[in-house]
Amino acid sequence: MDQGCGGSEDKAKDRPFKHGRDFLNTANSPPPGSVDFDIHGVVRIRLIDPAQDDLDAVSNLFGCPSKETLGAPDIAVRFVENLPVRGIRFLGSEQHGFTDEGFFLLQEGTRQVKAQIPFDQIGGRCEIVCKSHHGSLPLLLPIVSLTALKRDCVPVHASAVVYNGVGILMAGWAQCGKTAALLRFASKGAEFVGEECVLLNGNTQRMHGLVRPFELSYRHVVSLPHVRGSVSLVNRCAFRGIDVLHGLQKMILGKKHRSSLLSQSLRRVSAAIEDRPRPAIAPSVIFGDRIRSAGAPADKIFLFVSHEDNRIDVRPIAAFEMARRLTFLVQHELTPLLRHYGAYRFAFPSQRNDLIENAAEYSLAILARAVDGKETCLVRLPYPHVFPELFNTIQPYCQPATAASAEPMQSLP
Secondary structure (H helix, E strand, C coil): CCCCCCCCCCCCCCCCCCCHHHHHCCCCCCCCCEEEEEECCCEEEEEECCCHHHHHHHHHHHCCCCCCCCCCCCEEEEEECCCCCCCCEECCCCCEEECCCCEEEEECCCCEEEEECCHHHECECEEEEEECCCCCCCCHHHHHHHHHHCCCEEEEEEEEEEECCEEEEEEECCCCCHHHHHHHHHHCCCEEEEEEEEEEECCCCEEEECCCCEECCHHHHHHCHHHHCCCCHHHHHHHHHHHHHHHHHHHHHCCCCCCHHHHHHHHHHHHHHHCCCCCEECHHHHHCCCECCCCEECCEEEEEEEECCCCCEEEECCHHHHHHHHHHHHHHHCHHHHHHHHHHHHHCCCCCCHHHHCHHHHHHHHHHHHHCCCEEEEEEEECCCCHHHHHHHHHHHHCCCCCCCCCCCCCCC
16 A cells, blocks of 8 residues: 555554454454555564554654555554553552563553553564554664664664765764764765665675665754755744853853853853754755665774864774674664563563574674774764864775775774
8 A cells, every 4th residue: 555654544542452462363364454664675564453643653664655555564553542451560650561471661659551562572573562652662773673682683872874985884872973074975966875874785895775764963063054945934043042141151150240040041041952853854954865775885984982182183093992892882772672671681581582682693794893903083073063074084994995005993092
């Protein structure tokens, strides 16, 4: 069925809730009202009976649904109006509950079940039952990440572009400058590969991104003139208000006898506005038709780290050192799932998932192959970032590899 980025409103609202393995029998052939997502042929997801807001939530994670019906999915998510569970036992935080049949995530403070997660199945064919109209799917992204590990792909928190024919991956912690660099590359004619989540393939050494909306911050908009036109008038007005507040702060802080109470109030108001929901922009708005939906080779790999110095420093690091650091970055992204998995093991101590418990080892082995022989660099930069200087500093490292530069890099002392 052709739904574009929309969804079916025709739901089987009164269909009875099924536990775990019973749902497996419905996952092979797509039932009416199902929507499929294909993550670059690596992970296949099927939503069954999603409401429009459920479908929108998944589209915000993975882009538009597949136009073709897929075969048996790796992850099937069935949406139901209610998840009545009898004889449930609760864990201390009231975020988790379990019965002899399954493990459940609860809405905090209500003890109402919002999803059944079969942690023992993650990595293989996995069936999730989720309450409709929740606005988000608990743990879906890390479940997809773990499933990708079984296919020799590691999802990395990164931005990726192709610049002058060179595939560039920029990884790092949140708010480390990845999106800023991506936007600057866009202004120089680069092609979009991915933002926030980029799959690195250990066998092919290629990278694949998700063509989905990404968020722009206040600093992106005010520091990059070519981005401003992509933001709605409402958001531009809000950002203009932040500029005014920052100006008032500078005036007050510049006076010898300033009012600390007034200054603190302005800081609080400014921070509150900056923390408002960021505008989400489709990649095509920034990059036009320069989108590499089929992925690209990962030729140059940068790891961004903020520091207190005002200088931007770029230096090569060994490929294996890059793989180790990226492994810890992957583990950090899996933290929410690992926390719930600990509760699952408490409830079912004999139900061990080898993939979850050894995710770091799986990730390191794949990443070591993915970056082997590549040019890998550590970028240390100030925060807040100076956008033009960031691009100007790393651009010389983004040239096509020569025979000399393709040699393995040594670790720093």
